[in-house]
Every structure is written in structure tokens, then in C-alpha cells.
Amino acid sequence: DPVVAQRVVRGTIYDRNGKILAIQTPYWGVYLHLNAIQDLKKISEFLAPYVQMTPQQIQEKASHYTTYAQIKEKIDDRMVEPLLKAVDENKLRGQINVEKRLGRTYPAQFHASQTLGFINTDQEGIEGIELSQESVLNPYPRLGETTTYGQDIQLTLDLDIQYALDVQLQSISEIHDPDYAIALVLDAKNGDILGMSSYPWYDVNKLSTSTAQERLNHAVNFLYEPGSVFKLFSLASVLKNGQAKVDELFDCDGSYSFMAGNSKVTINCTSAHGKVDPVTMIAKSCNGAIVHWAMQTDPEAFYSVLKDFGFTSSYDIGLPSKAKGQIAPPSAWSGRSEATIAFGQELLTTALHLAVAATALGPSGELLQPHLILSRTDPVTKQVTYQRSRTVISQLLNPEVTAIIRKGMHAATQEGGTGTLAQVEGIDMGIKTGTAQLLNPQTNSYEDGTVLASSLALVPIDNPRYIIYVAAGNPKGASIWGSNIAGPAIKSIVQTLVSQGKLVTKGTVVR
Structure with missing residues (x-):
């Protein structure tokens, strides 16, 4: 039987000269399985240098969760390999999880931000071009493909x-x-x-800090x-x-x-x-x-x-x-x-x-x-x-x-x-x-x-x-x-x- 694509890669948005305005990028987050952890203080001290937080900040963050705690939504790309290696060497897999997610990066930052719009955590367009062109940028997974690719859009903007x-x-x-x-x-x-x-x-x-007037x-x-x-x-x-x-x-x-x-x-x-x-x-x-x-x-x-x-x-x-x-x-x-x-x-x-x-x-x-x-x-x-x-x-x-x-x-x-x-x-x-x-x-x-x-x-x-x-x-x-x-x-x-x-x-x- 033909399989349905496991993932969809959202299309890239460019300006008229091929400069990237919006692109899908992977990022890595760090999570703790609290039920599997005996010594949270020890785990916090181990993790601190990789996530650029103090052990106290990690423990404070973990205290807001009961089972699965998000400690850092996005860590520095350069920390991913060393952290994965250290987790394995110290046999901490199952207590510490380093997960890959897909995000959206807007290299031009605030330039043309209201025109481009943005996406939510489910990778769906919420405003601007991201919303109006959602079905083109983010199509349904297709049969017979491992990955379905959204179309790329070139805007008239220079x-x-x-x-x-x-x-x-x-x-x-x-x-x-x-x-x-x-x-x-x-x-x-x-x-x-x-x-x-x-x-x-x-x-x-930095969407979370924006106001309706700014958008x-x-x-x-x-x-x-x-x-x-x-x-x-x-x-x-x-x-x-x-x-x-x-x-x-x-x-x-x-x-x-x-x-x-x-x-x-x-x-x-x-x-x-x-x-x-x-x-x-x-x-x-x-x-x-x-x-x-x-x-x-x-x-x-x-x-x-x-x-x-x-x-x-x-x-x-x-x-x-x-x-x-x-x-x-x-x-x-x-x-x-x-x-x-x-x-x-x-x-x-x-x-x-x-x-x-x-x-x-x-x-x-x-x-x-x-x-x-x-x-x-x-x-x-x-x-x-x-x-x-x-x-x-x-x-x-x-x-x-x-x-x-x-x-x-x-x-x-x-x-x-x-x-x-x-x-x-x-x-x-x-x-x-x-x-x-x-x-x-x-x-x-x-x-x-x-x-x-x-x-x-x-x-x-x-x-x-x-x-x-x-x-x-x-x-x-x-x-x-x-x-x-x-x-x-x-x-x-x-x-x-x-x-x-x-x-x-x-x-x-x-x-």
C-alpha cells in the first residue's frame, strides 16, 4: 500500500531577488521526564552549561510541570551535539530528552513583518502571506511520498x-x-x-511580545x-x-x-x-x-x-x-x-x-x-x-x-x-x-x-x-x-x- 508522507516541509518565501524572507528551520528543545529523575539537583547541575541557565533556574522551570517539563524551547545549535553525546555517556537518556522540532525563521526580522505574517506551533499560517497562502505553503501530506514539500513563493517586494x-x-x-x-x-x-x-x-x-497595533x-x-x-x-x-x-x-x-x-x-x-x-x-x-x-x-x-x-x-x-x-x-x-x-x-x-x-x-x-x-x-x-x-x-x-x-x-x-x-x-x-x-x-x-x-x-x-x-x-x-x-x-x-x-x-x- 502507498504510504502517506511522514512530514511536510513548509515552502520558503523570497523577495523578488531571491533573498529569503521566511524559511523552515529545525531547532532543538530540552525536556525532562520528571517521573524518571531521582536527583533533580544533580540533573540541573549537569544540564546548566548546555542550556545557558543556572541550576536554580532549571529547577524553578521544572517545578511548573508534573511529568514532562519543557526546560528550554530552543537551545543554541552549537550545543546540540555535545549535549547529545554527554547524555549518552552519562546514561541519562530517558531522564533528559533532546527533541528536534521544526520552526520558522524570518531573517529580515521586522522588515515586511505585517506582510509576511507568522505561523503557530502547529506550523499553520496565522496572519499575512503565511495565512493566505497556507494551502500552497503547507499542503496535506501526499500518498507515495516520504516528504511532501510546500511550494516556494516569490513576492514582488524588493x-x-x-x-x-x-x-x-x-x-x-x-x-x-x-x-x-x-x-x-x-x-x-x-x-x-x-x-x-x-x-x-x-x-x-519575537512574536509573543508584539501587539495588535504593531501587527x-x-x-x-x-x-x-x-x-x-x-x-x-x-x-x-x-x-x-x-x-x-x-x-x-x-x-x-x-x-x-x-x-x-x-x-x-x-x-x-x-x-x-x-x-x-x-x-x-x-x-x-x-x-x-x-x-x-x-x-x-x-x-x-x-x-x-x-x-x-x-x-x-x-x-x-x-x-x-x-x-x-x-x-x-x-x-x-x-x-x-x-x-x-x-x-x-x-x-x-x-x-x-x-x-x-x-x-x-x-x-x-x-x-x-x-x-x-x-x-x-x-x-x-x-x-x-x-x-x-x-x-x-x-x-x-x-x-x-x-x-x-x-x-x-x-x-x-x-x-x-x-x-x-x-x-x-x-x-x-x-x-x-x-x-x-x-x-x-x-x-x-x-x-x-x-x-x-x-x-x-x-x-x-x-x-x-x-x-x-x-x-x-x-x-x-x-x-x-x-x-x-x-x-x-x-x-x-x-x-x-x-x-x-x-x-x-x-x-x-x-x-
Whole structure:
């Protein structure tokens, strides 16, 4: 009769360049058969040097058990051979047990920890990729095999880019003390997620000390009001619909008022922006202008394009949960909803939704499906069982519309723009900064709520290769502005991409 495999080796998880992110590793634990031991003091003294504990610590540990005591879950690999030998020489087998177990090691520690997730003592995935890909990584034992191997998974993540994001979030956390922070880098050409960082984080190898807040992947599972970064997509909707008089310069005197039914609504700008066209609206982040043009656009038509951008849907990137963007339909809007949505309030989105929507701002105007899993492979036969392919969700924008938006984002990095702190010498880049007032759910007011400082960048701006998004929630340092918090972080990330050879500065001679 064919036998069922005795063991299953869980698949390994790699980054896109073959660096190991999660791997099954054996470890050795030490146990005592208390019923078989006459002299626990003597056994403790014998064992102490091998397990790096004092005899007293061993006895204390044993006192919590009645028959079979776990003294050390994992001993130093270098101690295994000498201990096994000493146990045999002293005829202590039956009193001391040295057992081999299978564990999971995460060499990158806290890097991408929320994305990877972890496994329990039964070798089952509990969160992240470990959970969602459980049946692939950890298949049922198969007939006719001594060992069944789970498939290996290669993620789209680039560990070098992941490190760069984590360094920036660490820096933001030290200077600005936010409640949470997020960073994402997408490949603008194919939707691959190259880096995805969520602060606070935890070391997967020290799981027992982690908190639920640390394990939350803020980049994909956290919904919030995006603020001014959203003006990119509001403007795209206005331009695509073609109903607003955008060729008439908007005169910004620092505030803009309109009637919503019988009540007057006033929207403030950070300062008077003077004559504003669509490019200047992005460069200076003018609330009045985008509200004015949105109000000239039919609500259903305005909403329809935002829906096409993905802001009411969810993305399956191979993680367990799929957060869904939320914008109420126009039938539920108040007299000020269209205006408020135009500058990024009264809707909920994730960082992933914003970065994915930005794929449609490239020259092709194509909205791309995001990917986190690059491939799956059978480790024995090396046969590739899954390979992601570039997937176009829709042909969303025409080249004229995307050119205007990118021109505005580029102008934001130049003198007078909100994003000058993100500028990198020799790189033409574009940015949209944002500082969103977040609603206080207790008081239903923005006045006493917190802020979200964020920025979204495209690099290089004429034909983007990378989409970079950085956000910090409730910063408590000297500044609350997206331009001051996320801008410098994006600058550092771009400089790292240059130093890694992933971006080339102007004037560089390529030999």
C-alpha cells in the first residue's frame, strides 16, 4: 500500500531577488521526564552549561510541570551535539530528552513583518502571506511520498527598497512621533508592490511580545480620509468629464464660498493663491480651485470617475483581508459633499488604493492591478505554478489629462510649490502633498481631530517608473505638514533608488 508522507516541509518565501524572507528551520528543545529523575539537583547541575541557565533556574522551570517539563524551547545549535553525546555517556537518556522540532525563521526580522505574517506551533499560517497562502505553503501530506514539500513563493517586494522605506518611517517616528506611519513603492509600469511598510512594526521572531497595533498592516488594511493628495484624482475626474470651465483662471483670495441649499459654505486655503489653472492648483494645493471645478461637474459624473479609479472597490493582492474604499453615492450627498470629497474628506481609502490609482497618471492612462505575489514554484521539480502578469483594469485617462496632472506635480517640486523638500538634484519628479484634518469620531468634528501628513510622488515625472507614497497619522512634533514630514522622506527614498542604480540622474553618462 502507498504510504502517506511522514512530514511536510513548509515552502520558503523570497523577495523578488531571491533573498529569503521566511524559511523552515529545525531547532532543538530540552525536556525532562520528571517521573524518571531521582536527583533533580544533580540533573540541573549537569544540564546548566548546555542550556545557558543556572541550576536554580532549571529547577524553578521544572517545578511548573508534573511529568514532562519543557526546560528550554530552543537551545543554541552549537550545543546540540555535545549535549547529545554527554547524555549518552552519562546514561541519562530517558531522564533528559533532546527533541528536534521544526520552526520558522524570518531573517529580515521586522522588515515586511505585517506582510509576511507568522505561523503557530502547529506550523499553520496565522496572519499575512503565511495565512493566505497556507494551502500552497503547507499542503496535506501526499500518498507515495516520504516528504511532501510546500511550494516556494516569490513576492514582488524588493528587500533593498523595503529597507529604505523602513529607515524613513523609523526616522519619521523619532522626529514626529506619529500614532502610525505608512510607506509604499509601486512599480508604475506593472503594478508590482516593491516595498510596503507599516509602522509600528514587530520582529516576527519575537512574536509573543508584539501587539495588535504593531501587527496591523496600515498600508492595506487601514481606512482613512486621504486629504489633499486626493486632489490629483478629483482633478482627473473634472478634466475627464470636461464640464468645468478649467481654461478660465480661478482667482483665489484665500477662501471660497458657495451656497449649499440655504446655508453658505466657506472653504479656506492656506493662503491667497492668485490666478490658478489646473497645474497651479496641484503645485500650490488650492482648495478653492478644485472645489469650484468640482461644483461645475455633474455629481454623478464626478463620482463615476472616482469609482473607476477604484475608490469604492477592494484589491486582492494575496493577503487575507481586502479593505474596501468608501465613497457614498451622490444620492446620499449633502449640499457640500462634492466640494468636500474634491479635497479628500468625506471618503475613506487605504494607502494601497491611492498608490494604485496613481498608476493611471502615467502617459498610457491605464489603471493597473497591483501585485504582491510574483510567482509560485514547486521546489522539487522547479516547475512554476503561477506567474503574475501585467493586468490592466481599465483604460481610464487620455494622455492629455495625465500630462496636465504630471505637469502640476512637477511644478509642486519647483520654487513656490508645496513639495520643494522632496526635490532631488538631477531627477525630474512630481509630487502632491497633503495635510488632512481627520474627523474626531467622538465629537463628529474636524476642529478637534488629528491630522494626516502625506505625499504621493511619481518618479521620473515624464514617464514614471516608481510611485511613492508616505503618510504619518497624528504627528506630534514641531510640524504637522505633509510637505515637511513626507516630503523629505520621499527625497531620501528617491536618493536611495538612485544609489541602488534603479534611477539615473540627468547628465549621468551611461556606458
